[in-house]
Amino acid sequence: MADILSGATPREWPRLMWELYEPVHDIVYFAPQARQAADEAGMRGFWMGYFGMRAAPLGPVGPAVVTSCFYVFHPDRVARAVPDAWRYASPCDLLAARERAVDGAMRQLFGDQVVTGPQIAEAADLAWQAAMAADTAGRVLGAANQAIERPAQPHIRLWQALTTLREHRGDGHIAVLVGHGIGPLAALVLKAAAGESDGTALREGRKWDPGAWQATEAELRARGRLDAHGRLTAAGAAEHVRIEDETDAAAARPWQALGKDATERLGELLRPLAEQVAGSGLIPADNPVGLTGTRLGGTPGAAPDRLP
Known part of the structure; x- marks a missing residue:
């Protein structure tokens, strides 16, 4: 773990820990067990399963709420899945389905011996402590996940805690984007221009049409954020750095509460899990999250479904 957290300052912890917990969280999007569990729960297709299981902690909300919370999806993409999802399965049913999916995926990826071992239990308790310390005022997805009852099985508890931390960070990132005047489609265009995805x-997965994408590129060029080739200008790159720094700062509370030694220990426990996911080929190289696997030494490959 020395090459990731050793010598890192508290300011760097949120970014470094995200790189370790995001791959473990993401199995719920890419693992075949997720699609199977969603189908068994009554979902009609990948997208309904995605929106249904991810939005389930919010309760049976309508498409406007999901679009707002998820931020970067075209409203039409959401409206094709919500509220119809709640006709086929309740949020409680879908919470149970995603736990089944995570259980099956983690057992397949890591093995029963690891999943039931003492290190997973230790990681689960540390991650749960960090997740419960997350400040969720104004962070709807983070708060909804934080309110879920503590799972009895350690590996499910670990995944749920990491999911709370992930959604907490995402809520903070959206707040930063709004503060910078960057709307949903502009956020995607800038992410692509930065070479992250x-x-x-990004455009097809989130159902934005090419004309809207081109219009947003033109707007960002007019604002001096993109050059004629669609790359970030110096001003665009500087703003990108500020956004990432502010996102990290907004995600710092859990790690400040956990403290240096416990944060480093959790990182040590998460690293082999993250490396296993990164090296499995489960997460595609062009994933919209921006995970490359390079820091972990993995080479994500093709997967049957892309993270929306």
Whole structure:
């Protein structure tokens, strides 16, 4: 773990820990067990399963709420899945389905011996402590996940805690984007321009049409954020750095509460899990999250479904 957390300052902890817990959280999008569990719960297709299981902690909310919380999806993408999802399965049913999916995926990826071992239990308790310390005022997805009852099985508890931390960070990131005047589509265009994800995959996955994407590129060029080739200008790159720094700062509370030694220990326990996911090929190289696997030494490959 020395090459990731050793010598890192508290200011760097949120970014470094995100790189370790995000791959473990993301199995709920990419693992085949997730699609199977969603189908068994009555969902009609990948997207309904995605929106239903991710939004389930919010209760049976309508498409406007989900669009707002998830931020970067075209409203039409959401409206094709919500509220119809609640006709086929209740949020409680879908919470149970995602736990089944995570259980099956973690057992397949890590093995029963690891899943039931003492290190997973230790990681679960540390992650749960961090997640319960997250400040969720104004952070709807983080708060909804934080309110979920503590799972009895350690590996499910670990995944739920990491999911709370992930959604807490995402809520903070959205707040930063809003503060910078960057709307949903502009956020995607800038993410692609920064080289974090493939622009076509971002646009198609979130159901934005090419004309809207091009219009947003033109707007960002007029604001001096993109050059004529669709790359970040110096001003755009500087703003990108500020956004990332502010996102990290907004995600610091859990790690400040956990403290240096416990944060480093959790990182040590998460690293082999993150490396296993990164090296499994489960997460595609062009994933919209921006995970590359390079820091962990993995090489994400193709997967049947892309994270929306």
